[in-house]
Amino acid sequence: MNVDRFQSGEISGELVNSGGDIAFKPDPLPPEIRLEDELLDVFTEAATNVGQLSGVGRRVENPSMLISPFIYKEAVVSSEIEGTRVTLSDVYEYEAGRENSSSGASRNELREVHNYVRAVFQGIEELENGIDLELVRNLHNTLMSGVRGGDKKPGEFRDTQVYIGGRGGEARFVPSPPSVVPYAMQNLETYIRTGGSYQPLIDIGLVHYQFETIHPFRDGNGRMGRLLIMLMMCNDELLPEPYLYPSSYFNRNRDEYTDRLLAVSRDSAWKEWLIFFLKGISQQAKEAFSRASELLDLRDEYRDRYQDGANSVSQLSTEIFTKPYLTVNEAEDALGMTYRTANNAVKQLEEDGVLEEITGQSRNRVFRAREVFDIIQKPVDELSYR
Structure with missing residues (x-):
């Protein structure tokens, strides 16, 4: 770590010895922040866009209709930042029981993304008592169990020094010594x-910096930190459900993301970090609102089309928004009807072009809701509510 670079600025912590290495120990939150000028403008826009996204929930009787596709999207991109190459199609096919992914992703990579999905749903279910260290450790255990990094004590704060961007003197950044981690995390828990x-929104940006800078676990800190953004937005009642997927912004701006975090540590560049962070929240809220609006418009179109048809078909045309890849057995479970009834409903939607079979097999067939999936995957510049 370039110690001279830290000593030349107004650092937001202190440099400490860690077994012969120089590590960075951040000051406890909060720093002094003035909500004015550009920061105020960006904050106002972000708050407005998050409020608009929150309001979309009024059009949804079943929140999982939007939660599920957005959480899956976040899981794929968050894992991509960590080097996992999995497509959204891969994950849905994997959960529908298909043995081999379309892109060639390994089962371990698919399991990483699946773990992220599980951790988000677990976090939402356990938010009743707020965010504390027990929840953070439990979610980290879910994230890391049975996948890459699963041998690095998932769910336990690290007991060894870690390095970012190299080792020892070659590291770009050396987080706090392991002896500091429990106390730093207790302070962070108290702040939250x-x-x-x-x-x-400002506090969420501060907490994200603090968590990533402490780097409390041996592995999986990035994924856990981004998951906390989603949970804090729900915990602070900014969103009724985790409709916002922040990792897409961080992935598009990966170098600036790491540079901004490092600049806070080196130069106390809090304002610049918060402007970057809030721009991301604002952009992703607009994108999520657009995608949610298109999904709801399609839901309304299907509802009008099938309102006078068989109940099974009408119900399944709504269920596919929660599960855009499914088998007949899964349709049977979702509908709570017989296999024959579910099979007939799938057949009807397939004939209408709402579902398409993707395996080409006569057995163990998997169906995709093409229009639903296309909206989830559509490039931002093609969304109609922009």
Whole structure:
């Protein structure tokens, strides 16, 4: 780590010895932030866009209709940042029981993304008592169990020094010594649970920096930190459900993301980090609103088309938004009807072009809701509500 570079600026912590290496120990939150000028403008826009996204939930009787596709999208991109190459199609096919992925992704890579999905749903279910260290450790255990990094004590704060971008003197950044981690995380927990010091969106940006800088686990800190953004937005009642998927922005701006985090540590560049962070929240809220609106319009189109048809077909045309890849057995479970009834409903939607069979097999068939999936995957510049 370039110690001279840290010593030349107004650092937001202190340099400490860690077994012969120089590590960075961040100051506890909060720093002094002035919500003015460009930061105020960006914050106002982000708050407006998040509020608009929150309102989309009023059009949804079943929240999982939007939660599920957005969580899966977030899981894929968050894992991609860590080097996992899995497509959204791969994950849905994997969960529908298809043995081999379309892109050639390994089962271990698919399991990583599946773990992320499980961790988000687990976090939402356990948010009733707020965010604390027990929840963070439990979710980290879910994220890392049985996958790459699963041998590095999932769910336990690290007991060894870690390095970012190399080792020892070659590292770009050396997080806090392991002896500091429990106390730093206790301070962070207190800050979260006492409601922070600023507007919730500002505090979420501060907490994300602090978590990534402490780097409390031996592996999986990036995924856990991005998951916390989603949970804090729900915990702070900014969103009723995890409709926002922040990893897409961080992935598009990966170099600037790491540079901005490092600049806070080196130069106390809090304002610049928060502007970058809030722009991301704003962009992703707009994108999620557009995608949600298109999905809801399609839902309304299917509802009108099948309102006078068989109940099984009408119901299945809604279920496919939650599960755009499914088998007849899964349709049977979703509908709570007989296999024959479910099979007939799938056949009807296939004939209408709503579902398409993707395996080419006569047995163990998997069906995809093409129009639903196309909206989930559509490039941002093709969304109609922009």
